[in-house]
Amino acid sequence: MRYAFVGLGHRAQMYVDALLGEWRDAGTIVALCDLNRTRMDYYVERIGQEVPCFAPDEFDKVLELADAVIVTTVDATHARYVCAALDAGRDVIVEKPLTVDAEGCAAIAAAAERSSGKLIVTFNYRYSPRNSAVRRLLMEGAIGEVTSVHFEWTLDTIHGADYFRRWHRQRASSGGLLVHKSTHHFDLVNWWLDAAPELVFAQTDLRFYGADNARKRSLGERPARGQGAPGLGSDPFILDISADHRLKRLYLDAEHEDGYVRDQDVFGEGIDIDDNMSVLVRYTNRAVLTYSLHAHAPWEGYRVAFNGTAGRLELDVVEREWTPPHAAIDPSAAAKEHATGSSERLLLRRHWSEPEEIPIEGGAGGHGGGDRLLLNDVFRGPDNDPLARQAGYRDGIRSVLTGVAATVSARTGAPVRLADHGTRVS
Numbered sequence: 001m002r003y004a005f006v007g008l009g010h011r012a013q014m015y016v017d018a019l020l021g022e023w024r025d026a027g028t029i030v031a032l033c034d035l036n037r038t039r040m041d042y043y044v045e046r047i048g049q050e051v052p053c054f055a056p057d058e059f060d061k062v063l064e065l066a067d068a069v070i071v072t073t074v075d076a077t078h079a080r081y082v083c084a085a086l087d088a089g090r091d092v093i094v095e096k097p098l099t100v101d102a103e104g105c106a107a108i109a110a111a112a113e114r115s116s117g118k119l120i121v122t123f124n125y126r127y128s129p130r131n132s133a134v135r136r137l138l139m140e141g142a143i144g145e146v147t148s149v150h151f152e153w154t155l156d157t158i159h160g161a162d163y164f165r166r167w168h169r170q171r172a173s174s175g176g177l178l179v180h181k182s183t184h185h186f187d188l189v190n191w192w193l194d195a196a197p198e199l200v201f202a203q204t205d206l207r208f209y210g211a212d213n214a215r216k217r218s219l220g221e222r223p224a225r226g227q228g229a230p231g232l233g234s235d236p237f238i239l240d241i242s243a244d245h246r247l248k249r250l251y252l253d254a255e256h257e258d259g260y261v262r263d264q265d266v267f268g269e270g271i272d273i274d275d276n277m278s279v280l281v282r283y284t285n286r287a288v289l290t291y292s293l294h295a296h297a298p299w300e301g302y303r304v305a306f307n308g309t310a311g312r313l314e315l316d317v318v319e320r321e322w323t324p325p326h327a328a329i330d331p332s333a334a335a336k337e338h339a340t341g342s343s344e345r346l347l348l349r350r351h352w353s354e355p356e357e358i359p360i361e362g363g364a365g366g367h368g369g370g371d372r373l374l375l376n377d378v379f380r381g382p383d384n385d386p387l388a389r390q391a392g393y394r395d396g397i398r399s400v401l402t403g404v405a406a407t408v409s410a411r412t413g414a415p416v417r418l419a420d421h422g423t424r425v426s
Contacts, residue, residue: 144310
C-alpha cells in the first residue's frame with residue numbers, strides 16, 4: 001500500500017513511526033500534505049528519505065500518488081479530506097473525531113456509500129485491554145441485560161489544560177470537548193452496549209479556564225503565551241514548548257509560516273469551549289447513560305459502572321494519581337504510561353455472590369498495549385475479531401452526533417433526538 005499523510009502535527013507521528021518500524025512491510029509513505037513546510041520537513045527528516053510534500057490546495061496531486069490517506073488534520077477539516085479521498089476511491093484512516101458537526105457527518109456518510117474505498121476511524125480506546133475485557137463480559141451476559149451506565153472521566157491540569165492552550169480551545173475548530181474528547185467515550189458506550197444513542201440532554205459550562213474565570217479568582221495579569229513569559233519555569237499552567245524537542249520542531253520553529261501558537265495561556269481571551277460537562281443519553285436498547293467530563297481535576301482517569309438485570313460491573317482506572325506542579329515545564333513529567341500510583345481494577349458483582357475481581361491482561365506500549373493492537377488492525381486487517389473493535393464511518397458518526405446533540409441541548413436547554421440508529425439529528 002502507498003500511504004499519504006495530510007496533517008503533520010503531533011498525532012501523525014504514531015502512524016509514521018508504525019510504517020517505519022513494526023509495520024514497514026505493510027506499505028510505504030509516498031506523500032505528505034500540510035499548510036506548514038517546516039512540519040513536513042520534520043517528518044521528511046524522520047522518514048530518512050525524500051518524500052513529495054504538498055500544500056492543502058494540491059491535495060489532488062496527493063491522491064494521484066496514494067492508495068490510502070491518513071488524516072490527522074484539525075478536526076474541522078476532516079470532512080474535506082475524507083470526502084475527497086473517498087471520492088477518488090482511496091482508503092481512508094482518520095483520527096477521531098470523524099468530523100465536528102452534523103453537516104460533516106452527512107457529507108462523509110454520502111461519500112462512503114458511493115465510494116469503493118474503505119474508511120477506518122481510529123478509536124484506540126476500544127483496543128485497551130481493560131475496555132476490551134468489559135466488552136467481552138457484557139457480550140457474555142455476565143450482568144444480564146444492561147439497564148444503566150454511569151461514566152465519569154477526569155482530565156487533570158496537565159492533559160485537560162493542554163486543550164485550552166491549543167486550537168482545540170475554539171469550538172469552530174474542535175467542536176468542543178464533547179466532540180473532540182468525548183467522541184472516544186461515547187464510542188466506547190455505543191460499542192460496549194452494542195446500541196445506538198437516541199435521546200440526549202446536557203448541561204455544560206466553562207468554570208475554570210478562560211479570562212473571565214481568571215478575573216473572578218483574581219489571578220492577576222497573565223501572559224499571552226508561554227515563551228518569554230515571566231512565570232516560565234514556576235507557573236504550572238505555563239508550557240515551556242522549547243523544553244520538548246518534538247514540540248519545538250513541530251510548532252515553535254514553525255510559527256513563522258502559519259502563525260499558530262501552541263503555548264497560549266489557558267486563562268486567556270478567546271476560549272469558547274467548556275471544561276465541565278454532564279450528559280444524559282438514552283439508547284435504542286433502553287439503557288440510560290449518565291456521563292460527566294471534567295477538565296481541571298487533580299488526577300487523571302475514569303470510572304464506569306454498568307447496572308444489569310443480573311448484577312453490576314465496575315471499572316476503575318487511575319492513569320495519573322496526581323499532577324506534579326512542574327509538568328508543564330518538564331514534559332517528561334506528563335507521561336502517563338506506568339505513572340506512579342496508576343492502577344486499574346475490574347470488578348464483577350453478580351446478584352447473591354461475592355465480588356469477583358477480573359484480571360486484565362496488559363501489553364507493551366500506549367493504552368496497555370491497545371495502540372499496538374489498533375495499528376495492527378489498521379495496517380494488516382482485523383482478521384476475525386469477536387469483539388469487532390475496528391470502527392467504520394457509522395461508528396464515527398454516532399459518537400460525533402452524541403457530542404453535537406449534547407452541545408445543542410446545553411445551549412437550548414432541551415433534549416435532542418437522534419434518528420436512523422444514531423446517525424442523524426432528528
